Every structure is written in C-alpha cells, then in structure tokens.
Amino acid sequence: MLFKSHILDGIKEGRVTLAFRHWTRPTVRTGGSLRTAIGVLAIGDVRAIEITEISDDEARRAGFDSRERLVNDLAKRRDGTAYRIEFHLSGPDPRDALRQDDQLDDHGVAALQARLALLDRSGAWTAQALRLISERDGRTAAEIADSLGIEKLALKRKIRLLKELGLTESLHSGYRLSDRGRVVYPRLFPASGNGGGT
Template structure:
C-alpha cells in the first residue's frame, strides 16, 4: 500500500489510523506489517465495506477531508476494504542505512548479495555508481542510461534499499551512509 506524503505525516503523528483501498483481493492481512516512510505499520484489521456505510469519522481517520476526497483517491474498480493499523515502530532499514562502519565480513556479505542480484544481468555496480555520482539521481535517468524500463529499474533500486544501501528522496535516490561505505570499499578493492 502506498500513501501520499500528507497521509504519511498524519500516520507519523498518530492521527491517521485507517486506509481505504479498492482491491480484487486484499493486499495486506491482519497481523501483518507494512513498511512506510512513517515507520512500520501493524495491520490490525482488513474488512470489506460498502462505501455508503463508511462514517465521516472513518473518512477523517483515513486522512481525508470529505467523502468526495476519499472517492477521488480510490481506484475505480474492485471491492472496497477498510484497513485499520497502528505504527509499530521505526523501519529497521533506517538503522541499517546509518551503519557506515563495515567490517571485512559485512563487506564480503554485501558483495555476495550484490553478485546474487547480478546473476541474470549485471546492474548493481552501474546503479550504485550512478547514484554515488549525484544525490537525487532519478529512476528515469538511470533506466535510460541502462536501456531499461523505469518500473524494472525502480524494483531493482528497492532491492538495494532492502540491503540498506540507498535512500529515497522526494525526487530520486541517494546512497545511504552504509551505501557510501560499501562503494568506497569496492573502489579501494576491499
């Protein structure tokens, strides 16, 4: 589930505790978690609802000013689901990204993981280098330089983000402190 920046701010403040989505089948389950820029969300409930039965209080709890505002943000097709959640804590990738003290074992592990990602086609080195050249490098720029489709490149960058190597900006990406440390170690031949 993706959230707009305004809604993420409300989640972080504890004001937004619901979401409404139209799906052919639910994309989240009660008891599951979801990582967002506002932290890890614990999914408390997922229930199919009728739009007419959605209360004004629920609309506000989802970060919308009105029913019309809610409807504008929904996909046109699929069943309507009401998702209840609460912030369960910080995204563990935040601490991982900040760890820029990499020992030989961590560097070897990360290099091995990058090699695994490169099995079908080598891309990790080129993407990390492009992001290292300039903060804010966009997926569109990198995809064009690599001759890839933008959605495919974005999926690849998310894999680097899972390793704590990159961070998303409002527009584009940058290397995290951990990513800078790894790129520095690779350039030094470590």
C-alpha cells in the first residue's frame, strides 16, 4: 500500500488516519503493520465497504478535502472491492536505526556474511550488487539489473533483502550504501576493497 507524499505528511501530523483502496485481495490486515518512508504504521480495522458508505469526515481523515474527490480517486481503479483501512503511525522504521549502526564487531560482520551467503544460495549476486551500489550513489535498479543479468523487478526484490540487513537505502532515484553498508562493505568482501572488482 503506497501513499503520496502529501498523504504521508498528513499521517506524520496525525491528520490522516484512514485510507480507501480498491483491491482484488487486501495487501494489509487488521493488526498488521506497514513500513513507509515516514515510519511504521500500525494497521487497525480493515474491512470491505460500499463506496456509498464513505462520509465527508472519513474523506477528510483520508487526506481529501471532499468526499467527491476521494470517490473520484477511487474510481481510477474499479477492479476489486473497496476497502476502508484504519491506521496510525506507531514509530520509526527499525531499518533506520540499523542503517546507522556501523559499529559491528567481528562477530557482527561474520553474522552478516552468513546472512549474505544464504541470499547467495541460488546464485551469487550480493557482492556484485553491493559493489555496484558502492561505486556511485543513485545507481538505478535498471543499471544494476543490467550489469548482473537479472530482470529489474527480481533485482528490486533482492535489493529489499539488502535493505532488511541495513546495508542499503533508497534514494529518490536509485540506491546508495547506508552508513552501515559503507563501513562494513570492505570488511564483508575484503578482496573487493572500496568499490574494486569482485
């Protein structure tokens, strides 16, 4: 579930606490959570609704200045069922702190190497991907995918796994190594050095 930047601002300020979506299958569930650019949302009630049930107050709580604008926005995607999703900002994304944690001892580096080895089970890609990202901030998924001979969407899924380890972060366009990634990359792959070959 994605949000436009002005909606994220409203969530951060506590004004936006509802969303409405057309889904063939819900992508969030009651009691779950959702990571966003501003932090983690705690998901409250998620239920199927009829669009005619939406009130003016609910439209405002979803970040729209009128019910009509919300209904028009929902009409852009008519397939599936309309859902009403309650949420609130529950805290920062834990990956933010992880990305900044660059004080890894040898045990921590070894644990990261073991995690990367698991990611490489079906074919080595982590060292090359991290090297490409380390060489230039903003390197795009398309560039990395082309260099590695991987389909772009598959590459994006792989990069998300590196993000989970706190090694990379997304920019407006492309990726860069996080503080943690910059410090530990040469220790993870000593033969690679700082942006050298793998």
